[in-house]
Amino acid sequence: MPGRAIDLPVNPPVDFAAAIIMHAEVYNRMQMVNLPIMQTLRSASGRHQPTGYGPRFVAPTACPAPSSVLRVVRQRRPIASQTRILMRNQLQAIAPGPSLRAAINLGNRALAQNDNGELRGITPALSRRLAEEIGKPVEFVLYDGAGKTFKDAGKGLWDVGFLAIDPARAKAVSFTRPYTEIIATYAVRDNSPVTSVDQADRPGTKIVVGNGSAYDLFLTEALHHAELVRASDPGASFDLFRGGVGDVVAGVLQSLQRNFPQGSGVRILPGKITSVRQAMVLPYHDADRTAALDAFVERAIASGFVEANN
Template identity: 45%
Template sequence: MTQQQIAPALVPAFAPSGTLRASINLGNPILAGRDPASGDLVGVSVDLAYAFGRRLGVPVELVVFERAAASVEAVRAEQADIGFFAVDPARDEGLLFTAPYVLIEGSYLVPESSPLTENGQVDREGTRISVGSGSAYDLFLTRAIDHARIVRLRGAAAALAAARAGEVEVAAGIRQLLEAEARRAPGVRVLPGRFMVIQQAMGIPDGRGTAAQEVLASFVEEMKGSGFVAEALERHGIEGARVAPAAQLPV
């Protein structure tokens, strides 16, 4: 695959300060986390940030957040130049997205004793669903749920703890996280299948313009097509995610 060339005149659209500030969300372990030994930031989004910085020929500064909503807002407010977050209509204002680079399943966690056995049983009167406030699954369920009540908490860990404590009947989240929680200690289980597919993409502030968006979109397609994203997922030991299919870019 031919390496994309970025016109020097477009570099300031991504790094007006001379440094590419990349917003990194630690709330999604499929995308980023800290190395247990060194404490260094690692993950596919970190790898993509540094790769894009090299392509621009500028240094990279990682701006770290614990929750997706804060990471999104940093890019929207131009406190960061690029970000890595799920595509959702509720995030369109102030942002320009690429096509997704990774697809992740959103699933449900329930207490072991729950009568719920499938996703279609969740949206009923009297059911409380805990979510990390402002997460992709919070935004999706806000539109999709008609009868159950959504309980928004500060982060995924609080949402999972609420299900264990019996404060809610269901916790929604990234399937990999839920499966890890079920393995950690008995008392909860993950419902089969998924209720949504989370499309993880790159984004920039909309003030940077559509020319910059097109450059970033082409970069994402190159990283998928070259095997960079797949190799990063494998190297970081990530399961429960797959590389998004190629997108049709304008010519």
């Protein structure tokens, strides 16, 4: 059967069926016929002829039935299905053991709280949801500071964690997109002359922080005059400050509010040190698994799950 040859690009899109539909529409406008190229997908008379330019399809001039268009569209569905299967497999690969081991930082009350042995907050909630998607039980690995969580990243003690996005940490772990943003600020004693965040960076001022926390990393680079006093974790930094150590204590706003309520002799300063973007993390670098975990976070945000549990 005589036919017309249509040249396709050298690097066609991955979704080849969509590319053929696009070229068919262009051909129609030029030749004013009804989708002749589609006949190549259902007729044995279609022939593939390689050329130096790219794939070359010989399309019979006979017009196909309109159902051929539907047939091409139907052929696209398995692509999305296969993508979902691949993403699910990558999620399952995150937890190779019998359970999903999720590292939870209880030192950041904005993200997790231990209420009489029951874990609440966004990080335990995301861990449970991920374990459900993977099809395994969740096992919580508890820490009292982000620094300690990060320190164990290369020891095989947890499968997935939650940390503030930081370029230095990114050398060892993989971050997803942020699922939430929290505020870090200062607290001072009632008799302190410091009345704003900007006034804390003065010569002779000692600021107590939890070692390895996101605000510790930020202040290490940002401060010019004040001195940092590092405790082992945020809880220990609050205890030091209560005991009279330091002039200022830094922390996540929710943690400061819980540890220094109104009437405690300590006031929380207005303003913020920094906004901390929190993300899920893998304790290694793997592009495919990170992409699958990032897609999980995207779904959790889009569905309203993060907002409902934050």
